[in-house]
Amino acid sequence: MGYGLPAAIAGKLRCPEKEVICFAGDGCFQMTMQEFGTAVQAGAKIIVLLIDNGVYGTIRMHQERDYPDRISGTALRNPDFAAIARAYGAHAETVNETSEFDAAYERAVESEKTALIHIKTDPEASTPALTLTSIRGKS
Ligand SMILES: Cc1ncc(C[n+]2csc(CCOP(=O)(O)OP(=O)(O)O)c2C)c(N)n1
C-alpha cells in the first residue's frame, strides 16, 4: 500500500511518452498522498484513479467473515480528494456513477495536467461478485 503513486510518478518521468495510470484505494492513497504534490511539481502528468469506498475494504472483508461481531478500525473518514488535488493545481473531478466515468477520463487526458479522478463506490461492493453483507460470518 502507498507504493502506486510514487511508482507512477517515477514511471512517468522515465517514460513521458506513455500514459501512466495509478490505481489506488482510499486507504492506499492516504499512505503517500503528499507525493501528489511531487507529481505536480515534477510535471509528471499521471492519472490517478482513486477508488474511494470509505473503508480499508480488504481488511473489513476479513473482519466480516471471521469476526463479524468485532469490526474495528476499518472505517475511513476521508477528505474531499478531488478538492485536495485541485489545491495542488491538478485537474480533478469526482465520479459518483459508472456512467460518468468515460467522459471524466477523457477530460483527464485532455487536461494535459497531472490528474486525479475520485471514484466513489459502495463499501458493500466487496468484490465484483460479493457484498459485505453476504460475507458476514461465513468463515
Ligand atoms: C503498507 C501496508 N500496510 C498495510 C497493509 C495491509 N492491507 C492490505 S489491504 C489493506 C486495506 C486497503 O484499503 P484500501 O486502499 O482502501 O483498498 P480497498 O481494500 O478498500 O479496495 C490493508 C491495510 C498493506 N498491504 N500494506
Ligand SMILES: [Mg+2]
Ligand atoms: Mg478502500
